């Protein structure tokens with residue numbers, strides 16, 4: 400094979416973005432992925448003619464994804480559906496097409512709750528900021544961090560500082576008198592996420608959620624094809640156990656089968672805890688950093704129920720009304736953990752998604768694919784009665800995941816009556832499945848915890864860790880720029896590629912971050 404210019408470890412969106420930019424930039428690149436296909440958290444799969452998105456069910460462009468996909472030449476290969484969310488609770492229900500309308504529906508359900516207006520005033524302020532700077536990362540900071548652009552960004556810092564303060568959300572929501580509603584506003588979403596991310600969800604629900612008509616896997620596959628068109632190589636079922644270093648510089652990678660792949664540069668995009676503890680090794684980092692990485696929590700994992708159902712797409716479309724339905728049986732917010740009881744999932748919120756409602760080709764004729772998801776935990780019930788995340792799945796594990804699957808189906812029947820009688824295919828993906836398919840610690844869905852109190856690693860303004868202590872070795876992906884998610888993972892892949900291609904405008908931002916950010 401000879402020596403590669405760059406070996407990219409991991410074929411999630413970060414590795415795909417990185418390898419595509421490098422191949423387009425003329426580098427001899429190999430992408431190495433342990434799974435049988437690309438995608439990571441954005442993988443999808445087919446069973447008995449039904450297509451399912453395994454993790455991420457749609458995504459926001461965030462001013463990053465679409466410009467990047469256009470630059471790489473894959474945007475036009477897909478038909479893009481703008482996705483809507485319907486939120487249903489016992490008290491109110493609305494389709495999130497306008498923040499004003501959502502506010503009004505809540506006020507109708509809770510008359511006299513002026514606190515709702517206070518919260519939404521701030522949400523709209525943050526949404527305005529996002530709208531105004533819809534392409535801040537991509538254009539302002541990555542491509543063109545001119546003094547003018549940096550100034551435009553810096554002048555919003557006081558507001559940003561307020562919105563990322565972990566206490567600020569609680570302060571704003573305190574004005575809501577109804578205890579259940581207040582609790583939901585404070586705790587909904589990822590655990591402890593700051594106000595800016597809470598507002599970001601409202602903004603994205605209304606303006607910026609997208610789905611490629613062929614399913615998310617089709618986007619991942621087109622990025623693999625594009626890599627190959629530009630002379631790159633993708634190897635699947637190739638797990639990397641070690642990054643090789645020679646005389647202080649990266650020398651390549653070693654596979655689980657002890658094959659050495661030589662490369663002048665390596666970009667690692669997988670789980671960061673394993674990166675520090677095993678794949679590079681603790682000896683390359685400062686002990687305090689190693690300790691922080693060990694102590695820092697990761698984002699919540701999800702449980703997913705994949706259903707092939709005997710319900711025609713037109714009928715399911717009418718029932719669901721939107722691509723995503725979020726249903727809250729109560730305002731209680733639960734984050735399952737190792738101490739949660741055996742029936743915890745029966746009380747959880749669920750998100751129902753039907754990829755085939757908009758794209759009937761994603762299921763057999765006259766039938767539909769459905770995905771039900773909620774938060775869960777890898778450690779729940781002693782690793783789902785499997786005793787450890789590593790061992791072969793026990794019969795008790797199989798039985799438990801079926802039981803949890805049926806609990807989520809039962810909750811979904813509040814939206815789709817008689818659902819359980821229509822099931823033709825069913826499987827359940829647990830946080831242990833996520834660990835197997837993505838290698839993310841505890842099945843983390845978006846890198847480090849969004850709650851800064853869970854983490855000594857995340858500084859005042861977040862976290863950037865694309866460079867590593869080893870020359871020629873870079874890291875990218877949802878652990879390397881907080882808060883993780885699709886756009887952040889993708890942009891870090893581009894930044895790592897830019898470092899290697901010697902396009903270094905981001906270095907100025909990184910320098911500022913290092914000076915002031917912690």
Ligand SMILES: Cc1cc2nc3c(=O)[nH]c(=O)nc-3n(C[C@H](O)[C@H](O)[C@H](O)COP(=O)(O)OP(=O)(O)OC[C@H]3O[C@@H](n4cnc5c(N)ncnc54)[C@H](O)[C@@H]3O)c2cc1C
Pocket residue numbers: 408409410411412413414431432433434437438439440441453454455456457458459637638639640668669670701772836837838839843844845846875876877878883884885886888
């Ligand atoms: C259910 C769910 C819903 C989500 N919803 C959203 C959303 O609405 N919006 C949003 O922005 N984000 C969302 N996310 C998060 C987002 O999908 C991820 O943050 C993002 O896709 C991460 O991309 P990545 O490339 O950094 O990592 P990953 O997708 O984890 O990819 C890493 C890849 O590296 C491979 N790998 C790891 N170790 C090795 C090794 N040693 N050797 C070879 N290969 C290796 C893995 O197999 C994997 O394919 C969601 C995630 C989930 C799970």
